[in-house]
Amino acid sequence: MKKLLSLMGAALIAAAFAQNYVDISIGGKFIMRLRAGYGNMSVEERARVIQERLNEHLGARLTAEQITLKEVRKDQQYEIYIRGRLLITVTPADAEAAKMSVKQLAEHWLKQLRQTLPELSARPPA
Numbered sequence: 001m002k003k004l005l006s007l008m009g010a011a012l013i014a015a016a017f018a019q020n021y022v023d024i025s026i027g028g029k030f031i032m033r034l035r036a037g038y039g040n041m042s043v044e045e046r047a048r049v050i051q052e053r054l055n056e057h058l059g060a061r062l063t064a065e066q067i068t069l070k071e072v073r074k075d076q077q078y079e080i081y082i083r084g085r086l087l088i089t090v091t092p093a094d095a096e097a098a099k100m101s102v103k104q105l106a107e108h109w110l111k112q113l114r115q116t117l118p119e120l121s122a123r124p125p126a
Contacts, residue, residue: 035097
């Protein structure tokens with residue numbers, strides 16, 4: 001029995017380490033999946049910062065046009081802004097983890113944000 005519990009504990013730890021991503025959601029709506037940290041931030045710390053930035057815009061009646069993408073370094077780094085304020089920097093590490101180019105991932109996240117945030121910002125989740 002003790003051996004079985006040890007094996008089950010090891011399996012749970014392995015499963016926790018296998019999930020090296022954080023999903024960001026608002027009001028039960030999926031926004032994006034982060035798979036890489038940024039600078040000296042872990043994936044979890046980065047997700048917390050992005051979640052806080054997103055929360056600032058709830059109830060602000062956003063439009064899709066207020067969510068913009070800026071190429072910072074050609075094919076290497078993009079930034080997504082909400083009303084001129086930085087939300088996230090999309091890096092090669094993000095793209096590699098998602099198995100996309102940096103531009104593809106940035107455009108994917110931008111599309112997801114534009115589809116989801118205006119509706120959620122018009123009526124903050126309970």
